Amino acid sequence: MEALPRTVELFYDVLSPYSWLGFEILCRYKNIWNINLHLRPSLISGIMKDSGNKPPALLPRKAQYLARDIRLLRQHLQVPIQFPKDFFSVILEKGSLSAMRFLTAVNLEHPEVLEKVSRELWMRVWSRDEDITEPQSILAAAEKAGMSMAQAQGLLGKISTPQVKNQLKETTEAACKYGAFGLPITVVHLDGQTHMLFGSDRMELLAYLLGEKWMGPVPPAINARL
Amino acid sequence: MEALPRTVELFYDVLSPYSWLGFEILCRYKNIWNINLHLRPSLISGIMKDSGNKPPALLPRKAQYLARDIRLLRQHLQVPIQFPKDFFSVILEKGSLSAMRFLTAVNLEHPEVLEKVSRELWMRVWSRDEDITEPQSILAAAEKAGMSMAQAQGLLGKISTPQVKNQLKETTEAACKYGAFGLPITVVHLDGQTHMLFGSDRMELLAYLLGEKWMGPVPPAINARL
Numbered sequence: 001m002e003a004l005p006r007t008v009e010l011f012y013d014v015l016s017p018y019s020w021l022g023f024e025i026l027c028r029y030k031n032i033w034n035i036n037l038h039l040r041p042s043l044i045s046g047i048m049k050d051s052g053n054k055p056p057a058l059l060p061r062k063a064q065y066l067a068r069d070i071r072l073l074r075q076h077l078q079v080p081i082q083f084p085k086d087f088f089s090v091i092l093e094k095g096s097l098s099a100m101r102f103l104t105a106v107n108l109e110h111p112e113v114l115e116k117v118s119r120e121l122w123m124r125v126w127s128r129d130e131d132i133t134e135p136q137s138i139l140a141a142a143e144k145a146g147m148s149m150a151q152a153q154g155l156l157g158k159i160s161t162p163q164v165k166n167q168l169k170e171t172t173e174a175a176c177k178y179g180a181f182g183l184p185i186t187v188v189h190l191d192g193q194t195h196m197l198f199g200s201d202r203m204e205l206l207a208y209l210l211g212e213k214w215m216g217p218v219p220p221a222i223n224a225r226l
Numbered sequence: 227m228e229a230l231p232r233t234v235e236l237f238y239d240v241l242s243p244y245s246w247l248g249f250e251i252l253c254r255y256k257n258i259w260n261i262n263l264h265l266r267p268s269l270i271s272g273i274m275k276d277s278g279n280k281p282p283a284l285l286p287r288k289a290q291y292l293a294r295d296i297r298l299l300r301q302h303l304q305v306p307i308q309f310p311k312d313f314f315s316v317i318l319e320k321g322s323l324s325a326m327r328f329l330t331a332v333n334l335e336h337p338e339v340l341e342k343v344s345r346e347l348w349m350r351v352w353s354r355d356e357d358i359t360e361p362q363s364i365l366a367a368a369e370k371a372g373m374s375m376a377q378a379q380g381l382l383g384k385i386s387t388p389q390v391k392n393q394l395k396e397t398t399e400a401a402c403k404y405g406a407f408g409l410p411i412t413v414v415h416l417d418g419q420t421h422m423l424f425g426s427d428r429m430e431l432l433a434y435l436l437g438e439k440w441m442g443p444v445p446p447a448i449n450a451r452l
Binding site: 051052053059060061062064065068069072073075076179180181195196197198199201202204205208209214216217 | 277278279285286287288290291294295298299301302405406407421422423424425427428430431434435440442443
């Protein structure tokens with residue numbers, strides 16, 4: 001008898017580059033490992049505020065390192081990630097509130113496209129240096145992900161409803177309860193125990209906890225398809 | 227014709243738990259990969275000051291996470307690491323100045339035992355919760371690492387000489403020039419290029435840069451010996 005799949009939750013915000021990296025690795029492994037992956041759109045600014053943490057890029061030497069780290073990980077992880085030119089304006093000023101509310105609405109009504117719409121938003125902000133704050137930007141990402149314009153507009157009309165706003169708040173609070181001080185966090189539920197892993201660089205440890213095999217950030221089945 | 231070994235430098239402080247983890251992984255791989263590993267004892271407090279960074283444990287939620295992360299990594303990486311009971315006094319107040327000056331003196335006069343003495347200091351502070359600031363603590367670590375008491379006392383007598391003090395300062399400044407805002411950092415020299423990797427969780431990326439095989443934090447040759 002096959003063991004039941006273990007629940008793995010990924011809390012993420014499309015503003016966070018390491019969230020994208022963690023997301024792609026888990027999306028690659030979700031059909032290789034015996035897991036149920038739950039994608040949990042959250043608001044990184046809310047987590048920073050609640051934990052008292054500051055964005056790492058505010059320290060100049062960390063900002064320099066981040067840029068170089070992302071460049072190396074782009075190759076190693078095979079994710080087309082690239083720093084936006086005006087990092088501070090895009091990441092620290094414009095933020096991701098509408099985008100994350102939209103993903104929350106997607107998750108409520110069309111969870112089957114959440115992965116694709118999330119990826120298209122990352123492709124905009126963290127690959128092609130395009131806006132994700134304007135309605136037409138969000139609609140363009142949704143369409144690229146395969147939604148009809150009517151569907152996408154319908155969901156966009158709902159992002160200011162209490163249901164959507166509260167859901168995003170609740171998910172963000174859940175991340176905080178798990179101990180988040182940034183994103184991504186991966187929460188794995190195992191034999192009644194819960195482990196929270198911070199960042200995109202604990203996926204080999206996740207494999208170890210799950211008793212699954214780690215085959216690098218680009219597992220062979222994926223490699224063959226690239 | 228075998229290619230020349232690539233130079234890999236590890237900048238570390240025995241006060242830093244992730245330095246120990248990175249150190250053990252690199253010590254395991256140094257005879258598997260075609261590298262020359264240079265151990266570079268540095269002063270983490272100097273790097274924090276120079277970069278303007280703050281110890282992560284000052285943020286309560288990070289401190290909680292750190293404790294749990296270390297507990298999981300202890301198993302996964304098979305390093306007997308354990309939090310000192312009075313973390314703040316040991317790590318943030320007492321510091322590591324004498325210990326790191328001693329390792330600097332070891333590196334100058336007996337580099338062949340630097341790995342072992344470093345490990346014994348970590349075993350004291352980050353495994354058995356023992357002091358590393360008193361002369362007799364440092365001598366005990368040196369003896370456990372195989373030095374004679376006379377050798378160890380001779381070196382201890384030199385830790386306040388300008389030669390030793392300046393060397394530790396220079397190594398710490400070198401880490402800062404590579405962009406360090408904490409420890410460990412691993413610096414790899416490849417085809418005239420230099421890459422700085424921060425933390426103990428970029429070793430798979432290091433393997434990728436070197437074109438070497440990553441076999442997890444406990445490579446099979448080591449596993450067989452444990």
